Amino acid sequence: MTDANQEHNVRTLHYLGPEGTFTHQAALEAVAELSPLCGGITLQAEPDVTTILNAVQTRGDWGVIAWENNIEGYVVPNLDALIDAADVAAFARVGVDVSFDAFVRSTGAEREDGRKNRDVAANADELVAHCTTITAHPHGLAQCRRFAAEHGLKPTPAASNGAACRDLKPGQVALGPSICGELYGLTRVATAVEDYPGAHTDFLVLAPRGEVPELLNELKSRTGEFESIVTLIPLSTGPGVLANLLDVLRDAGLNMTSFISRPIKGRGGTYSFIATMDAAPWQERFRTALTEVAEHGDWVKTLAVYPRQERPNPPVYAWSLPNGGVRLDPDSETSATLSASGWQNETTTRKELLW
């Protein structure tokens, strides 16, 4: 942070580079949402998450890290890093749709088109017809197989989607987030070319731990409900440790929306638990539960507190259950099972459950 930045309270937000990745897109989301909290935000690309956490801890800057993807689950190395970071906490959560646009590098008029707007070029089919290869990170290539096959393009892996777009050569199609069009002056030839739509990644925005209460006070004046992510480490192991821990959260009326265990690094057989819940540290139910857990001698750390996004809370209907599996209907005389072949009688059910 320069002196000039400090004067105007401009913050630096560090993200995992290179430019033109989905993380960059998330950082731009964060800028749009959080700029009102300060005098503006400047972005800085970093080579790895360790560098981002260090910038937050030692320079008092902000950082953004990938947290959870609806297909791949948690970004576990980032989760472990945040658990282990001494003076960092998250105060915002932003999401981006993992949707790929297809780009080519062309000259003259088409290029100007691509820079000016987010539309697909008028002569897109013709431009793609001149290409023979398609380039992206292997994950990107795997998610857009149909588009490659339809256009007879040979997959060519790149180190990242951002790098694929940046280094795009004539005769190649690159896949990347929509921001790559303007960023690298590319011509858009198709949008949302992923085989299965709906992938989504959430990111956490980090600040020095001591600054977070103040930031949350600002946010409280704009938003209603908050969510928190806490880590819990029981100081003993064995049957019932987790159940006893969760009884405390239940008895305090805390609703959890995500819960996972993680082995503690280098300590085989020991675990931490990471819970996301509908509560904030200034609420009585949060304080009661976490103080009780800590007084049991278990280890507790609040990783994140942020404004909660809208979400549904429906009952689970039988039709949404996966294939196979067993359910004994308590409201019915005849217990039954859901299986590939339909409802079966209780004898079969118990056999399937217990073998």
Add this chain to the structure above:
Amino acid sequence: MTDANQEHNVRTLHYLGPEGTFTHQAALEAVAELSPLCGGITLQAEPDVTTILNAVQTRGDWGVIAWENNIEGYVVPNLDALIDAADVAAFARVGVDVSFDAFVRSTGAEREDGRKNRDVAANADELVAHCTTITAHPHGLAQCRRFAAEHGLKPTPAASNGAACRDLKPGQVALGPSICGELYGLTRVATAVEDYPGAHTDFLVLAPRGEVPELLNELKSRTGEFESIVTLIPLSTGPGVLANLLDVLRDAGLNMTSFISRPIKGRGGTYSFIATMDAAPWQERFRTALTEVAEHGDWVKTLAVYPRQERPNPPVYAWSLPNGGVRLDPDSETSATLSASGWQNETTTRKELLW
């Protein structure tokens, strides 16, 4: 399965290709461990996990899928696929160390050396000095940055480590599992070149659900303890749902070694829980707990039952806790916290916990 295979009870084991990946190495582990259960195992590489599950369900073959990595966590898409597969269950779990060897393609005597044994070539330094680039999957390149930097090699991404080794050109170093040496006739120039040793991936071996009890009977005659993985879906949501579910497992004395929640695909706000526990379906404590859960009306499916690997079960010592966080020592008059700056008094502690 051909008629000849059926006669000799030779099984086909499907794995995610191409040849020369860590999954291929896991498949070879499975062959070594499980061949005694049948008349031999032949391997078949597949393009994706869907094809593997289909082969198990429709052709009665076996499959192997990546399950959990100690750094990255669960392979969530595979977990979701197994939860949703109608007639598939796992009966074995095999692990491989994610350790990279470095290879070059050379001619004559050196090549013969590489094919014959797992030693590093005598003139390895000289062979590497002739190279300018290093190729692997981007994850492999990210895990072996130090080796690349030390030898001034420029990273060149490949679609998979197996493909990098298979397509290796003179002047390039490829990174891959040790099996790639023999597989592709390459010369080994270094072993275990990863920056951080200790990465490990576990895989599950799958069979048609109906065949699993018989396979487990075979395995019971050789091994002592078994582990099971079950999925549970509560048919309601809200505070306490998970705590109530886990109370049942605790009261039955079931020890869990892993526990995670997963949103149910396409049904925002609903969750399944995946628990790994020290119990098998033929044990009373397993039957009691799972029958009670199913009788509550919750959905239950046993995904895997397999011989348990040795593991430690130590208490958690304070020195193994992550940085920051709070613990109120119940055995001490003065409650204290673990933080980067050492032990602090209770006032600070509660402030850190609750902000």
